[in-house]
Amino acid sequence: MTRALIVFWLVLFSAVFSINFNLVGAAVMHSHTSINKEHIQDSFYSPKDKNHYSEDGEHDIEFDHEAILGSVKEAETFDHLPLEESKKRLKILLEKIDLNGDKIINKQELKVWILRSFKMLSEEEANERLEDVDENNDGKVTWEEYITDTYGKDDELPVEQEDKQLLEDDKRVWEVADFDKNNFLENEEWLAFLHPEEHPAMIPHILEQTLSNKDKNGDGSIDFQEFIGTQGQERSKEWLLSEKDKFDLEYDKNADGKLSGNEIISWIVPNNDEIAEEEVIHLFAASDDNHDDLLTFEEILNHHDIFVGSEATDYGEHLHNIHNFKDEL
Secondary structure, three states, X not given: OOHHHHHHHHHXXXXXXXXXXXXXXXXXOOOOOOHHHHEOOOOOEOOOOOOOEOOOOOEOHHHHHHHHHOOHXXXXXXXOOOHHHHHHHHHHHHHHHOOOOOOEEOHHHHHHHHHHHHHHHHHHHHHHHHHHHOOOOOOOEEHHHHHHHHHOOHHHOOOOHHHHHHHHHHHHHHHHHOOOOOOEEOOHHHHHHHOHHHOHHHHHHHHHHHHHHHOOXXXXXXXXXXXXXXXXXXXXXXXXXXXXXXXHHHHOOOOOOEEOOHHHHHHXXXXXXXXXXXXXXXXXXXXXXXXXXXXXXXXXXXOHHHHOOOOOOOHHHHHOOOOOHHHHO
């Protein structure tokens, strides 16, 4: 065997071994899917439109599609429909959005529909998560099932202080979301646990938890230093000035130099109503051709790709997997 051939086989063996090792590692490692990962870096819950625009200003049209369809799965389905089929299904959808039946979509009708879609997206996510966590398929989740899926078995539970804190936070949210105190979560309880920021009964707990984690001097409020936390030590002067403007102009409504009560909630909890309004403005700007603040069915169908997306590819392959959209609506 030549030297070159020996080297070739050694490289190939190493690559295969590395791939197999990585696969085994991936199989045994648990990705942390705690609800606390819904928080972004400065501790507030991620808004529905967190991926609508990147930091570079790039627009992700998938958010628009999901905001209209209320389902990630349906959005993916529409991406593979041919043009005429996509328009046909969109027209069926428009008849549902058009509450007064005048064949015109006004801003309020569109906003109501988008808010409905946000709720459906959360429910879809919760149902998918339930399939992963519910080991015995009884439609309920016990705390043991949740921590096993999220953190691993007893001997794999977090040892780092940060992860221990996340586990403790999860447990407190779990206990609050267990409305009937029967030691498992189902239906609305499970949704409230995964998305406490969207459930009114969970808001007082979010406030309590925020103060517990951020109120370092124990005065029942959040000053600017507590607001920025440890990030302030790593960020630029420009960032600090920008955050100070947010603190003073957006959140500190009574200008007393600290956040308390509803001011903390407005900081921590995304306002889906405002997000829906912004999405309505965005969709109208992209499709209201005559600028009359009304969308005719024709205008929307002419801009169908903004609302639902369509690719004239793999039609035959995907058609047999598509549900009867009209019946579902």
